[in-house]
Amino acid sequence: MIIARIKVLEWAHTFAGYALSLIMLYLTNVWKLPTRHAAAIVNVYTGAKDILPIGMVFLLDCFKNYYRMLAISSLTYNIGLSLLAISTPPVLYKATHTCDEYKPECIGDTQxxxxxxxxxxxAFGLSGHTTAYQSFRKSIAEEGKSEVESCRRLLGRIAVLLISLTLAIGIGFIKPWSILYGIVAIYSIMATLLFLIGLWRYDRTRLQETEEEEQTQISARMIPVWxxxxxxxxxxxxxxxxxxDQANNMNRKVGxxxxxxxxxxxxxxxxxSFFSSWNSLILYNKSNEKFTGRNAWIGIVLGMVLSVLCCIIAAVVENKxxxxIRSHGxxxxxDDTIPLSVFILLPQFILLGAVEGLATTSIKYFFSNEDSDSTKxxxxxxxxxxxxxxxxxVLxxxxxxxxxxxxxxxxxxxxxxxxxRLNNYYWALAALSSVNLIAFLxxxxxxxxx
Known part of the structure; x- marks a missing residue:
């Protein structure tokens, strides 16, 4: 039963994640922010989600109670989603004496x-939830082993893809931003309550103490690699x-x-997800049933090579x-639609996904052979x-x-x-990524x- 509740929560986060991936369009279409400013906001938010777990893992060790951190972080996360829905113009326009249209003049100081x-x-809620959630999943891995493994079968993977596409299509046809983020907030709150009630009944609220104090010292030789x-x-x-933003005003019609x-x-x-799973299978050592970082550098190199290729393709597509744009004045x-199929951008999105899947998984296991107890x-x-x-x-x-x-x-x-001239920007990224690849080697x- 607890596994089913976990899946409900995971899908709620997936649904919210897809909706949050549209923030760039919300800032450029509704707030009418310049592309660079909107991108800066999105990048700071996205980067913070990856940086904040560094502090959260220390807090979790202090609490020694993942139920408490899950509850607090989930509450924070859901309040954030609710405020995001409330910040849209139609919700508080009477109280703030603004207008209810999706126009920049309707975005007041309150919004x-x-x-x-x-x-x-x-960002805070996601980072805390991710940190505690991983510990929780690990703690029930053995008891629910057969149940968890059944979720990893081929049928389950197909279901993941189908549900992802269904959620995406559903989100795509929800036009008002206030309704979209409102639905996301309500769904997340319901899934979180269901999960936390099940977790409380599960009665496993204490993280097990380690017998030895973990060493948190970081070897100096890791810093250049990082x-x-x-x-x-x-x-x-x-x-x-x-x-x-490139895809925003391109031709999206298929028939x-x-x-x-x-x-x-x-x-x-x-x-x-595909490249992350594939890479994990390669790095898994069946002899000792552990992941090894011995060959992780290959995945990092491959990810860096694909990042160069991704930037080159993005530059060529932007040239096109x-x-x-120039030929059609x-x-x-x-705000006019560009008579160029949006699917010309699909290869760079796919390549970027491959880069992230290979790089993040390989980086995760790269230091697994270090003489340190603090792998997490x-x-x-x-x-x-x-x-x-x-x-x-941003810098x-x-x-x-x-x-x-x-x-x-x-x-x-x-x-x-x-x-x-994003094409020049992409060429610069390709050059810097090439230099970075050599530096890593x-x-x-x-x-x-x-």
Missing amino acids: QALFYTALVLI ITFIMCGVVSSVGSTYFM RIKVPLILFPVFQERTK RLAV LLDKP YLNKFSNGVFGAGVVGN MVYVLSKVSESGGKPSWFQDTLNRS LVFCWYAST
Whole structure:
């Protein structure tokens, strides 16, 4: 029964995750923020979700009670989702003396404050929930072994794909933002209550104390390796920001059917899941039934190579998109539909999913052979460095913007995407990723020899 409740909660988080992947479009379409500013908000939020678990794992060790952390983080997360729904214009327009239309003039100070507060609470809630939830799943792994394994069968994987597509299509046809985020909040609250009631009845609220105090010291030789992971996070950040904004006004019709944009993040996420599972199978050592990091560097290298390829393809596609914009006189018509199929962007979404699946899984197990009892801390630090790259993209865009406009030239990042030169930005990412790949190989050779 507890496994069924876990699945309900997982699908609630999946549903919410798909809806939250549209925040970039909400900021550019409703708030009318410049692409660079909207991307900065999304990247800070996304990066914070990966960085905050570093602190949460220490708090969990202090609490020694994952039920309490699950309850607190779930409450925080659901309050955040609720505030996100309330921050949309139609909800509080009478109280704030604004308007109820999805226009920038209807976004008052109250709506902005609620929106930013919501993102903070969601990030904190997700990080705490993920940390405690992993410990909870591990604690019931043995008792529910056969039940858990049944969920991993081929039929279950097919069901995951079908449900993902169904949720995505459903979200795509929910037009009002207030209704979309309202449904997400209600569904998440119901799933969380169902899960927490079941967890309370399960009566396993205490994490087991370890017999020896864990060592949290980080070897100095890991730091150079971690630094090379930052660039992977930078490349990953473009998926939920610039890729989505590119797709926003492209031709989405297949025959008479207008394809919802949410399908592209779904394809990216499913690709990530596939490569993550495939990579885990390769790194699993059947002899001792443990994961080994001996060959994890291969997955990291492959992920970095694919990140270079992803950026190159994105640059070529953007060249094509800009050419169509110029030929149809759409430079100063950012809201008009570009007569170019949105599916030309699908390869870069899929490649980005492969990069994330390979890189995150390989990074997770890379330090598993370290002489340290604090593997979970190493994993969180590695994910945190990846998240730092996502946040670091904000700084990179700022620097590239200043460099590109030197000598009186127009910046690569204009207020509208049609006037921007994202193709140059993607070429720069491809070059930096190539340099980073070489740096990782050099650092790895040094790391392996020490």
